[in-house]
Amino acid sequence: MSTQRYSVTPHPIETLLTWVKSGEIAIPEIQRPFVWEATKVRNLLDSLYQGYPVGYLIAWRNPTIRLKDGTSSAGKRILIDGQQRVTALMAALLAREVLTKDYETVRIRIAFHPQEERFEVANPAIRKDAAWIEDVAEVFSPDASITELTDAYAHANPAADRRTVSRVLERLRKIINNHVGVIELADDLDIETVTEIFIRVNSAGTELSQADFAMSKIAVNETHGGNLLRKAIDYFCHLAVAPEFLARIEKTDTAFAASEFLPQMRWLKDVNDDIYDPTYTDMLRVAFTSEFGRGKLQDLVALLSGRNFETKQFEDAIAEESFGKLKKGVLAFINKTHFERMTMILRSAGFVTSDLIGGRNAVNFAYVLYLRGRAEGMIAADLERFARRWYAMSVLRGRYTGSPETTFDFDIRQIEARGLARYVDAVIDNELPESFWTGMLPQLMDTSSSNSPYFLAYQAAQVKLGDKGFLSRDISVLDLLMNRSDVHHVYPKQVLKAQGLARGRYNQIANFVLTQSEINIAIGSKRPDQYFVELAEQVAGGKKKYGGITSVDELRANLRANCVPDSLLDGAIPDYDSFLEQRRALMALKIKTWFHAL
Incomplete structure (x- = not known):
């Protein structure tokens, strides 16, 4: 006895597009962002033109449900695999607009070169080249005439063979007669089974x-x-x-x-x-x-x-x-x-x-x-x-x-x-628990990802706690994030690269501070033992090189707010690994303080 719970029926593409337009098949993606690149749409049309298979579509008819009066009602089809392909065909052949990921409404125009029988995504160069039909949707327009299209093309391209062009355009228009297999799942399948099929068939490609x-x-x-x-x-x-x-x-x-x-x-x-x-x-x-x-x-x-x-x-x-x-x-x-x-x-x-x-x-x-x-x-x-x-x-x-x-x-x-x-x-x-802040979190912060949740939380903590930017007297971390900030390496990147450290080492989040661009530029690639000496001189009445802080107490407070050990001001410059370890512990405690203030 067969256990097959589906039927396979070939349908012309033209029929599928009609079903979508009439609502017989549901494809909400026509109203939502289209995730395919235009080159994939081009490749799909080329495959159809070459007569290649383009995969099956899988549809499931809504289960028959019992109505309040005791009668039954069969549902419409839902396309559970092939939504992107059908949307691509609607866009390219029927000139339907689609939404990009940024919610911009665009027309995907696929151009066709009748003499070379080649598809390409339309671009300014193609639009200026009479050898191309810049939008294949012209060929599929209901009132399009192959004779008129051929005449127009031959007029713009006198060297082209008119009979060949006409034959190629006819072949192009016939791709909507190509058949695509529609796998229709049995309408008595339970939801769990359909869900399992749905997940399996979408495990590759553009996942739904x-x-x-x-x-x-x-x-x-x-x-x-x-x-x-x-x-x-x-x-x-x-x-x-x-x-x-x-x-x-x-x-x-x-x-x-x-x-x-x-x-x-x-x-x-x-x-x-x-x-x-x-x-x-x-x-x-x-x-x-x-x-x-x-x-x-x-x-x-x-x-x-x-x-x-x-x-x-x-x-x-x-x-x-x-x-x-x-x-x-x-x-x-x-x-x-x-x-x-x-x-x-x-x-x-x-x-x-x-x-x-x-x-x-x-x-x-x-x-x-x-x-x-x-x-x-x-x-x-x-x-x-x-x-x-x-x-x-x-x-x-x-x-x-x-x-x-x-x-x-x-x-x-x-x-x-x-x-x-x-x-x-x-x-x-x-x-x-307490052990998270003192044990686990410092270890988790051993990362070079500036998008890590711990660095995001640390920046949020600085905003919430009203911290100033690194070495800034007046500009807060909030100001920096809302306008423009630099992520400065406390131990400059060039210094660490010169020591042979890889990207994942010198870009540790415990080496990052948020600062003003001009402060970051002023420090440049100076070693900490150099610019911290100059900072000590600055707050002792010397030249203002890095920001506007001129008080030693204010500077120490700024370093503590940015989780930089203020012992660096006293000439106690630890090796890089020791610095990272100290700073991770300080950053974790700041995040703890922040969390308890929420």
């Missing part, structure tokens, strides 16, 4: 996530407002990066503009803060986890399908309830007060720029914590303190770097079982 799967589920369900909800998620992420996009939504998507969602996000038009620019994955994680008390997005996919976890059946009532809860979570996420309070919490901890935000999932769960506390009616000041401390702990311990979904799920279930305040305090006490 559970969030993509969830967004597809949301998009195909118009009965419970899924299409508008999906747009709310997409548009909020877009507006957070590009506020000017609001005018376009209002002009081109009147149905969404008239919905309850747009008024809730209109406030973004005046915001240029980029501390937390969420992706649709971030929004789904926060909205789902905070509202459903679960952390695994595959559970969201199941619930949106109407899955009854007890009976293993699919019920429309559960799907309806799940869409309602997700909508409530999304509205809570995009609420101006909630969102701005979350960014304020980050800023109040010292994380004042997006460069200081390391793991996005740590922010996400801190937001979950905040929304749960709000829903419980927790006192605002207490809630802000819990969220601040939880975020800082998460960053220092890498809590969500390994298996974020599993950790989200564990944490939210524990919060539900034990209560938010009690659980937060218990975890922080367990994760950050």
